[in-house]
Structure formats: structure tokens, C-alpha cells
Amino acid sequence: DVKVTQSSRYLVKRTGEKVFLECVQDMDHENMFWYRQDPGLGLRLIYFSYDVKMKEKGDIPEGYSVSREKKERFSLILESASTNQTSMYLCASSHPRLAVYEQYFGPGTRLTVT
Amino acid sequence: DQQVKQNSPSLSVQEGRISILNCDYTNSMFDYFLWYKKYPAEGPTFLISISSIKDKNEDGRFTVFLNKSAKHLSLHIVPSQPGDSAVYFCAASAFQGTYKYIFGTGTRLKVLA
Numbered sequence: 001d002v003k004v005t006q007s008s009r010y011l012v013k014r015t016g017e018k019v020f021l022e023c024v025q026d027m028d029h030e031n032m033f034w035y036r037q038d039p040g041l042g043l044r045l046i047y048f049s050y051d052v053k054m055k056e057k058g059d060i061p062e063g064y065s066v067s068r069e070k071k072e073r074f075s076l077i078l079e080s081a082s083t084n085q086t087s088m089y090l091c092a093s094s095h096p097r098l099a100v101y102e103q104y105f106g107p108g109t110r111l112t113v114t
Numbered sequence: 115d116q117q118v119k120q121n122s123p124s125l126s127v128q129e130g131r132i133s134i135l136n137c138d139y140t141n142s143m144f145d146y147f148l149w150y151k152k153y154p155a156e157g158p159t160f161l162i163s164i165s166s167i168k169d170k171n172e173d174g175r176f177t178v179f180l181n182k183s184a185k186h187l188s189l190h191i192v193p194s195q196p197g198d199s200a201v202y203f204c205a206a207s208a209f210q211g212t213y214k215y216i217f218g219t220g221t222r223l224k225v226l227a
Contacts (some may be wrong), residue, residue: 001194004157024190033210035217038218040123041219042118042120042203042217042219042220043158043205043217044217045214045215045216048214056156058214061204090158092157092158102148102160103160103215104160105150105155105157105158105159106153106156106157107155107156108156
């Protein structure tokens with residue numbers, strides 16, 4: 001079974017703090033993704049990575065950066081947290097050679113910025 | 115601009131009846147579609163997919179229909195069960211060297227016992 005784990009289920013941070021969200025997958029997947037989920041807006045892609053040290057911006061990258069130093073780990077960084085970054089953050093991974101290209105998701109991190 | 119739309123935020127269905135969840139898209143380059151199910155406090159899990167070369171794909175109680183001319187897909191659940199109560203997301207992708215999916219806003223299904 002593919003397992004995608006996220007470092008925290010719940011996180012509370014103050015405005016202006018630097019925040020790190022960690023994601024680890026154990027299935028040797030090349031592709032990894034960070035989304036945020038907000039009511040009425042669905043899942044929106046922040047960044048994705050298709051290889052170590054490779055990254056591409058998604059649809060809403062502003063205010064975020066990412067790091068992928070190892071294949072199994074993909075980190076999302078909020079350089080200076082703001083209240084509008086309060087959200088559910090979901091990490092996912094996929095294998096580009098699988099026919100279905102389905103993405104496997106972690107359980108999510110609910111981040112509150114006060 | 116929302117390229118993938120799920121216009122019904124919620125749906126209630128009696129146990130044993132059919133649930134029909136709808137999804138519309140605007141980008142004619144989309145050629146692969148997926149449905150995910152999400153329970154509260156869990157990540158989405160893959161349910162069923164369909165390629166644009168097909169118009170129907172079936173997996174047990176779940177069937178996805180694709181109408182390319184209308185840019186519309188639907189997920190049918192028959193018979194619906196209380197355990198199907200969740201938020202359902204459709205997602206679409208155009209595989210042109212990227213691995214991105216565009217997700218819809220989700221439909222919350224409630225199956226009433």
C-alpha cells in the first residue's frame with residue numbers, strides 16, 4: 001500500500017512566522033504535489049515536483065516555496081505566514097509510469113494562522 | 115477561471131437509490147478524468163477514472179460516464195450506501211508533458227439510511 005504521511009495533522013502559527021510542512025511517501029514515486037483545500041474552492045495546486053530538485057509552480061504559488069532534496073520528501077514552506085493561508089494542506093504523490101496516473105494523498109495538515 | 119466545475123455543492127439520496135454526481139469542464143484538451151472520494155479528516159482517495167477514448171467505465175457500484183461533446187462527466191453510484199457519504203471531487207488532466215490535475219470544487223453526498 002502506498003503511504004503518504006504529513007508531519008502534522010494540526011498546526012497553529014502566528015502571522016509572519018516561517019512555516020514548514022513536510023510530506024514523505026514510501027513508494028518511490030517521482031511526482032509529488034502540494035494542494036490547499038478551501039470550502040467552495042476545491043483542491044488548488046500550489047506546487048509540484050516531478051524529480052529531485054525539480055519543481056514547477058501550480059495555480060496559486062504566491063507566498064509559498066518548496067524543497068525536494070530527496071525523492072521521498074517534499075516540503076512546503078510559507079516564508080511569512082498570513083491569515084489568508086489558513087487552510088487544509090494536502091500532499092500527494094504519483095508514479096508517471098502508471099497508466100492511471102492516480103495521485104495518492106496524505107491525511108492533510110490543517111493550518112491556522114492567527 | 116474554473117476549468118472544472120461541480121455545480122452541486124451537496125446532494126442527499128436515500129439508501130439503495132442511485133446517486134448521480136456531475137462535473138463539467140471547459141478545456142477540450144483534457145483527456146483523462148478521475149473521481150476522488152474524501153472523508154472528513156482524511157486525504158482524498160482514488161475512486162475511478164476514465165480516458166477520453168471511452169465514454170463509460172464501470173467498477174462495481176461505481177460508473178463514470180463521459181460526454182465529450184458536452185464536456186460533461188458524471189459518476190453514478192448504484193445502490194447508494196450510508197458509507198458513501200463523503201465529498202466527491204472530479205479532476206481532469208491534459209497529459210502534454212505535465213502531471214497536473216485540475217480539481218473541481220467538490221460535491222458533498224449524504225446517503226440517508
